[in-house]
Amino acid sequence: MSESGPSSKSAAPKAGKAMPKAAEAQAGWPSVRGFLKNHPNLLREDPELMSELGLKLNAANVLEFGPAALARQIDAHRRESTARLQLEATARANFAAQAQCHAGVIDLLGSRSNSDVARRLDETAQLRFGLVAGAVAVEGKAPAGWVHLDEGMVDMILGEDAVTRLGETNFASLLFPSALVPVQSAALIRLAIWERPGLLAFGAADADSFTAEMGCELIAFIARVIERTAERWPVL
Numbered sequence: 001m002s003e004s005g006p007s008s009k010s011a012a013p014k015a016g017k018a019m020p021k022a023a024e025a026q027a028g029w030p031s032v033r034g035f036l037k038n039h040p041n042l043l044r045e046d047p048e049l050m051s052e053l054g055l056k057l058n059a060a061n062v063l064e065f066g067p068a069a070l071a072r073q074i075d076a077h078r079r080e081s082t083a084r085l086q087l088e089a090t091a092r093a094n095f096a097a098q099a100q101c102h103a104g105v106i107d108l109l110g111s112r113s114n115s116d117v118a119r120r121l122d123e124t125a126q127l128r129f130g131l132v133a134g135a136v137a138v139e140g141k142a143p144a145g146w147v148h149l150d151e152g153m154v155d156m157i158l159g160e161d162a163v164t165r166l167g168e169t170n171f172a173s174l175l176f177p178s179a180l181v182p183v184q185s186a187a188l189i190r191l192a193i194w195e196r197p198g199l200l201a202f203g204a205a206d207a208d209s210f211t212a213e214m215g216c217e218l219i220a221f222i223a224r225v226i227e228r229t230a231e232r233w234p235v236l
Contacts, residue, residue, distance in 0.1 A: 097129075097218060098218065100124075100128040100129060101128075101218045101221065101222065103128060104120075104121075104124035104128050104129075104222065105221070105222060105225050107120050107123070107124060108120050108121065108124070108222070108225055108226065108229055109225070109229060111229055113143075113233055114143035114144070114145070114146065114230050114233050114235070115143055115144040115145040115146075117136065117145075117226060117229055117230055118135070118136055118143070118144075118145030118146050119145060121134040121135070121136060121200075121222075121226065122134045122135065125202050125203075129202070131202050131203060131204050131205075131209070132176065132179050132180075132181045132182075132183050132203045132204060132205050133176045133178065133179045133183070133202075133203045134200075134201065134202050134203075135147055135175050135176055135199075135200075135201045135203075136191070136198065136199070136200055136201070136226060136230075137149050137154075137175060137198055137199040137201065138191070138193055138194070138196055138197070138198035138199075138235075139151050139152070139153060139154060139196050139197050139198065140196050141235055142235070143230075143233070143235055147174065147175055147177070147199075147201075149174075149197075149198075149199070154190060154197035154198065154199055155197070157169070157171050157175075157188065157199065158188060158190060158199070162190070163189065163190050164187075164188065164189045164190070164216050164219075164220070165186075165187075165188045166185075166186075166187050166188070166210040166211060166212055166214050166216060167185055167186075167210055167211055167212050168184070168185055168186075168207065169183075169185075169186045169188065172186060172203060175188075175199070175201045175203065176201070176203045179203060181205045182205065183203035183204065183205065184204060184205055184206060184207040184209075185203075185204050185206065185207050185208070185209050185210040185211070186201055186202060186203045186204065186210060187201070187202040187204075187210045187214075187216060187219050188200070188201050188202075189216060189219050189220055189223045190223075191223055191226065191227055192227060193226075193227055193230050193231065194230075194231070194234060194235055200219065200222065200223040200226060202219065
């Protein structure tokens, strides 16, 4: 009996020491928990500690910003698609314009006189390009169907030494005397025929059909064709 007393007493202090440690850990847990909540990356970025604790990063965390990123990606794709569609539409329009221009040039090359040049040009403007009219003008004596201009008028219409002018013009009634619809904008390009200044003119009913920002490569091409074609029949 005397031996059992001391042994039971010796066990009591060990149990008593363990209890304070558990209580201390329990008391400190709210602080640890709060720290981890405020600094979650410390645990996420320590794979060794997570492995020792038997923890695994939830895949959902990887997709936490997924909806926002996906929305941005969709928006970027939409913008790219819109830009691509606009480029494709522009390319198709340019191709169609080139095709109509080339067909019109073939018609002009078949002209039999300068008056025929003017007639075919006007038909090309209306039927192929959907414009109000097309005209050719020259300073001095003009062939039938051409517009007669007084000396110095080309510089007045285009601007001195200017080669082209696109947009509104105050000379629509002079350049397109037979137009059935008012011309709101025009494409004008200088010609050099029979060593005299001249003009190739296209008139449109819409003020936005020709603007200063537009290119005029196709019109310039037609102008060069008219110069060479008209030279077949000198004006006496």
